Amino acid sequence: MRHRSLLILTTAITAGALTLTACGSRDDKGGDAAGGGNSTVVIGLDAPLTGDLSALGLGIKNSADLAVKQANKKQYVKGITFKLEALDDQAQPSSGQQNATKLVADKEVVGVVGPLNSSVAESMQKVFEDANLVQVSPANTNPALSQGPKWNTGEKKRTYKSYFRTATTDAIQGPFAAQYVVNKAKKTKAFIIDDKKTYGAGLAGTFKGEFEKLGGKVVGTDHVNPDTKDFSAVATKVKSSGADVVYYGGEYPAGGPLTKQIKEAGAKVIVVGGDALYSAEYIKLGGAAANGDIATSVGAPIETLPSAKEFLANYKAENYKDAYEAYGGYSYDSTWAIIEAVKKVVDANGGKLPSDARAKIVEAMQTISFEGVSGKVSFDEFGDTTNKQLTVYGVQNGAHKPIESGTFGG
Amino acid sequence: MNELPQQLVNGLLLGSMYGLVAVGYTMVYGIVQLINFAHGEIFMTGGFGALTVWLMLPGGTSLWVALPLMIIGAILVATTIAVGAERFAYRPLRGGPKLAPLITAIGLSLALQQAVWAWYPEAKSARTFPQIPGGPIELGPITIGTGDVFLVIAAPICMAFLAFFVMRTRIGRGMQATAQDPDTARLMGVNTDRIIVIAFALGASFAAVGAVAYGLKYGQIDYKMGFLLGLKAFTAAVLGGIGNIYGAMIGGLVLGIAETMATAYINHIPGMQQLGGQSWADVWAFVLLIVVLLLRPQGLLGERVADRA
Numbered sequence: 001m002r003h004r005s006l007l008i009l010t011t012a013i014t015a016g017a018l019t020l021t022a023c024g025s026r027d028d029k030g031g032d033a034a035g036g037g038n039s040t041v042v043i044g045l046d047a048p049l050t051g052d053l054s055a056l057g058l059g060i061k062n063s064a065d066l067a068v069k070q071a072n073k074k075q076y077v078k079g080i081t082f083k084l085e086a087l088d089d090q091a092q093p094s095s096g097q098q099n100a101t102k103l104v105a106d107k108e109v110v111g112v113v114g115p116l117n118s119s120v121a122e123s124m125q126k127v128f129e130d131a132n133l134v135q136v137s138p139a140n141t142n143p144a145l146s147q148g149p150k151w152n153t154g155e156k157k158r159t160y161k162s163y164f165r166t167a168t169t170d171a172i173q174g175p176f177a178a179q180y181v182v183n184k185a186k187k188t189k190a191f192i193i194d195d196k197k198t199y200g201a202g203l204a205g206t207f208k209g210e211f212e213k214l215g216g217k218v219v220g221t222d223h224v225n226p227d228t229k230d231f232s233a234v235a236t237k238v239k240s241s242g243a244d245v246v247y248y249g250g251e252y253p254a255g256g257p258l259t260k261q262i263k264e265a266g267a268k269v270i271v272v273g274g275d276a277l278y279s280a281e282y283i284k285l286g287g288a289a290a291n292g293d294i295a296t297s298v299g300a301p302i303e304t305l306p307s308a309k310e311f312l313a314n315y316k317a318e319n320y321k322d323a324y325e326a327y328g329g330y331s332y333d334s335t336w337a338i339i340e341a342v343k344k345v346v347d348a349n350g351g352k353l354p355s356d357a358r359a360k361i362v363e364a365m366q367t368i369s370f371e372g373v374s375g376k377v378s379f380d381e382f383g384d385t386t387n388k389q390l391t392v393y394g395v396q397n398g399a400h401k402p403i404e405s406g407t408f409g410g
Numbered sequence: 411m412n413e414l415p416q417q418l419v420n421g422l423l424l425g426s427m428y429g430l431v432a433v434g435y436t437m438v439y440g441i442v443q444l445i446n447f448a449h450g451e452i453f454m455t456g457g458f459g460a461l462t463v464w465l466m467l468p469g470g471t472s473l474w475v476a477l478p479l480m481i482i483g484a485i486l487v488a489t490t491i492a493v494g495a496e497r498f499a500y501r502p503l504r505g506g507p508k509l510a511p512l513i514t515a516i517g518l519s520l521a522l523q524q525a526v527w528a529w530y531p532e533a534k535s536a537r538t539f540p541q542i543p544g545g546p547i548e549l550g551p552i553t554i555g556t557g558d559v560f561l562v563i564a565a566p567i568c569m570a571f572l573a574f575f576v577m578r579t580r581i582g583r584g585m586q587a588t589a590q591d592p593d594t595a596r597l598m599g600v601n602t603d604r605i606i607v608i609a610f611a612l613g614a615s616f617a618a619v620g621a622v623a624y625g626l627k628y629g630q631i632d633y634k635m636g637f638l639l640g641l642k643a644f645t646a647a648v649l650g651g652i653g654n655i656y657g658a659m660i661g662g663l664v665l666g667i668a669e670t671m672a673t674a675y676i677n678h679i680p681g682m683q684q685l686g687g688q689s690w691a692d693v694w695a696f697v698l699l700i701v702v703l704l705l706r707p708q709g710l711l712g713e714r715v716a717d718r719a
Contacts, residue, residue, distance in 0.1 A: 011445055011512075011644075050527070050534050051534070051535065052535050052536065052632070053535075054534055054535050055535060195689075196689055221687075222673075222677075222687045222688055223687045223688065223689040223690075224687070224688040224689055225688060225689045225691070225692060227638055228638060228688075228691075228692075229624075229628045229630070229635070230424050230628070231688065232420035232423065232424065232670070233417055233420050233421070233669070233670040233673035233674050233688060233691070234673060234687075234688050235420075236413050236416045236417055236420055236674065237413065237673070237674060239413070239416075239553075240412075240413040240416075253535075253536065256630075257628050257629065257630065260628075260629055261555075261628075264546050264553070264555035264556075264557070265416075265546070265553055265555070266546055266548065266553040281535065281536075284538055285536060285538065285629065285630055287538075287541060287629055
């Protein structure tokens with residue numbers, strides 16, 4: 001009898017450990033090949049291609065693929081054929097790091113696009129820095145990635161010179177949302193929820209700071225575990241707190257069910273969040289409850305930009321199964337930035353790739369400037385994009401509609 | 411506003427879902443002393459069974475018409491997989507060391523998860539589940555979402571049915587006999603192989619009903635949904651005393667309420683702000699489990715062998 005309860009206790013504890021770590025990994029898929037050319041170089045890509053965030057990840061992959069195809073078609077860099085190698089990180093920092101190591105080991109890789117998640121980027125940066133391999137993320141928004149861990153105390157310091165991004169940071173996105181909520185939507189009692197990830201917690205923090213500065217009152221906070229789907233207890237807390245707005249720092253797989261359950265609990269609120277809620281999946285998961293919710297996202301809506309016309313037409317012509325989603329344009333620009341940097345290095349070396357190409361490309365990346373899908377693409381002294389535009393989107397009749405675009409003035 | 415009544419209801423709803431799944435763990439354990447770790451995935455396949463039925467029905471079918479068919483579909487799929495697993499994965503190992511079927515169960519769990527991931531259309535991310543139309547129902551201080559209505563009705567019916575089945579029917583008595591002493595039960599003319607299959611099928615049916623409730627409550631199902639919920643339901647079964655069917659029900663409710671209360675109140679205790687909130691609910695649930703097992707290793711209702719089935 002004693003034996004049996006010991007077995008149960010052990011299994012129970014193992015079960016607990018499993019629950020708390022929620023482990024998992026999967027083999028990665030190879031990228032698609034493009035043939036021909038004299039010399040082939042590889043652009044690596046890392047994004048969640050399966051799992052909850054795959055809608056965004058596949059949009060990133062397809063757009064990068066499109067950029068590579070266009071460059072090859074136009075013979076943009078003479079004598080160089082680009083090839084995309086896409087790896088799946090399942091939004092897990094550990095998988096991201098393995099992928100980074102794998103890409104670094106492949107001598108043909110000259111640059112990497114991705115990842116989607118800030119937490120994954122954190123695990124990759126050091127690996128790329130040590131190998132002098134340039135990384136351009138289309139979607140990371142956590143400011144600490146480029147400006148160092150003490151960025152919000154004003155002590156900005158770039159930690160990794162190989163890290164660049166085309167997405168605007170949360171240091172702007174959170175306050176931008178707070179301004180809209182207080183000044184335009186006239187909501188002053190906020191309940192702030194985050195998922196404790198690098199991205200979510202960072203975003204919620206920057207929103208809170210600006211919201212309180214503008215005279216708003218935070219009536220409650222909570223942290224959720226995005227792996228569970230039951231948020232009923234949190235929803236009840238929101239209702240009894242009397243909040244008129246909920247800010248969620250997190251991603252749509254938990255955000256959708258969260259908004260649904262908060263509204264079903266009878267709370268009269270709108271849910272506001274960052275670019276990771278700006279996805280059709282959010283509305284699919286939230287159902288009718290998502291109507292009226294707001295998401296901010298980086299850049300202006302690419303559908304409205306003249307610079308994006310060609311991208312949109314080409315994307316359609318390739319017949320990709322998945323939409324380009326929130327980061328498609330930025331992913332195209334990130335990939336193109338690597339192509340531009342390669343071009344610069346190759347041109348300076350008399351039409352050939354130099355032996356220390358990786359280091360040269362990192363240097364070249366700092367100086368590139370071109371007209372991309374999302375507008376002008378160039379990087380500041382931290383590796384952040386100089387394009388600081390943001391847009392507020394509202395959910396109306398089951399779709400995200402742009403409400404206003406602008407830049408955050410501080 | 412006092413949120414206690416609402417939080418209790420939230421906890422009871424979550425707990426009854428744990429209870430529905432926990433019954434499957436506890437029945438199988440009671441009879442063959444096997445912790446069927448694939449049970450969470452059987453729950454998940456039930457959800458996809460129900461969704462398949464819904465997708466096969468012509469568009470515009472009322473959910474009230476579709477729901478009974480979906481439940482039948484869920485039960486059929488889940489039961490088939492559970493009985494198949496018993497026949498081909500567990501039965502050949504029954505005489506072997508105790509750990510062999512346990513590891514097989516973990517392997518089966520991963521295999522089922524990946525099979526749905528790979529072959530069910532568009533199951534690589536969450537799929538939406540049909541929703542009961544209408545707004546939330548308000549009863550004084552308590553609000554119940556339309557998606558919860560099914561759970562409110564189905565869970566007590568299932569539990570009452572199970573209690574009746576085990577205590578009053580011939581097969582139920584056969585289950586009790588097998589649980590107490592399989593060899594003697596066989597000598598007395600009980601077909602123990604059949605009893606074991608019935609235990610698996612019954613557990614799977616309850617999980618299937620739980621999966622339909624899950625889909626209606628949260629509006630989505632995905633290939634991973636059985637993993638965490640299965641672990642929680644297993645915890646509930648251990649908490650209540652594994653092998654005891656009433657224990658599984660009580661354990662589920664206790665666990666659900668504990669998680670909800672931890673989310674709602676722990677961060678109001680001075681000095682505990684950092685340890686409260688929903689992200690800590692799992693931790694408190696397992697703290698509760700460990701405390702219970704230290705004080706009562708047999709679980710809340712364990713050791714009442716007569717009820718074991």
